[in-house]
Amino acid sequence: MARFHRLRVAEVDRLTEDAVALTLTVPPDLRQEYRHAPGQHLALRRPGDGPEIRRTYSICSPAPAPGGDGPRTLRVGVRLVEGGAFSTYALKQIAVGDALDVMTPAGRFTLEPAAGLYAAVVGGSGITPVMSICTTLLEREPDARFCLIRSDRTAASTMFLEEVADLKDRFPERFQLVTVLSREEQQAGLPSGRLDRERLTRLLPALVPVDDVAGWFLCGPFGLVQGAERALRGLGVRRSRIHEEIFHVDDGSGTAGTMPAPSATGPSAATRSTLTARLDGRSGSWPVREGESLLEAVLRNRSDAPYACKGGVCGTCRAYLVTGEVHMDRNFALEPEETDAGYVLACQSHPTTERVELDFDR
Known part of the structure; x- marks a missing residue:
């Protein structure tokens, strides 16, 4: 189960005029939780009392060797995005010694080393x-x-x-x-x-x-x-x-990467649809409000639901569709074999049947 922990910034390296690398120190008691495969990413969250801002950044440092106690540090690359709240903060404000909320590693864009x-x-x-x-x-x-x-x-x-x-x-x-x-x-x-x-x-x-x-x-x-x-x-x-x-993904990308439109005869994503979700070993059932995604329905009741981009890109909110049917607005994260196996992106999924069940733990 993905969780946030507060990690300290050990280094801030300027890579280009619009990009930095952040090195984060992982304390000994968390090193096993932050073991990662090469190619995985981290969701970073800015601490504070204002509106929550979290973004996903890939780990650029090598993965720890099998066995051992896990990584002592993690390094991510951040490039400035025009108007980007977190990337602007990272390039202009983050300094050595600052603390960031960092989710445990996720992602399936990975390679197990082999000849x-x-x-x-x-x-x-x-x-x-x-x-x-x-x-x-x-x-x-x-x-x-x-x-x-x-x-x-x-x-x-x-x-x-x-x-x-x-x-x-x-x-x-x-x-x-x-x-x-x-x-x-x-x-x-x-x-x-x-x-x-x-x-x-x-x-x-x-x-x-x-x-x-x-x-x-x-x-x-x-x-x-x-x-x-x-x-x-x-x-x-x-x-x-x-x-x-x-x-x-440019705004003008059209329908590339999207899923087929839902059937016009299916129920709308209103209170007629009920979502059951299993998360971190606990299950709950809640109505899905009109127009909201399944992730939004879960977050209204479980603030610990995993997500980062909410744009169908990072795959952090991947869940297994146990029962029911959904329509995904877009999908730029899941491989065809994952969708064929029954996985969906909760942030992009809307129910098209009266009952839907997701399993975030599978």
């Missing part, structure tokens, strides 16, 4: 979870190789530039780096421009033996991830080998 060839296509701050995935893999598995294809606007806006260069120095035979700048020409390497579907379709086979890649990790803005997935599918890559995490 083989792996690759990632990332854009902007999408490098953050891949830093943890790539570093953990190369440090733990001597028979693993990794190809990182990253897209950034300019060299000055590139997050973790030194850390990626260090990986290249440490693992020159096993780590391949390809950098593309969309708004700046490089003295060497690929021409500038966006990595869209057409360009990736031509580029990827020239960089790696596509059929030999055991796992593809796509992370960044929706357009980049969608284009990369379509390019890979067009090249014959099985969907099960493609893993995605969206960092930003």
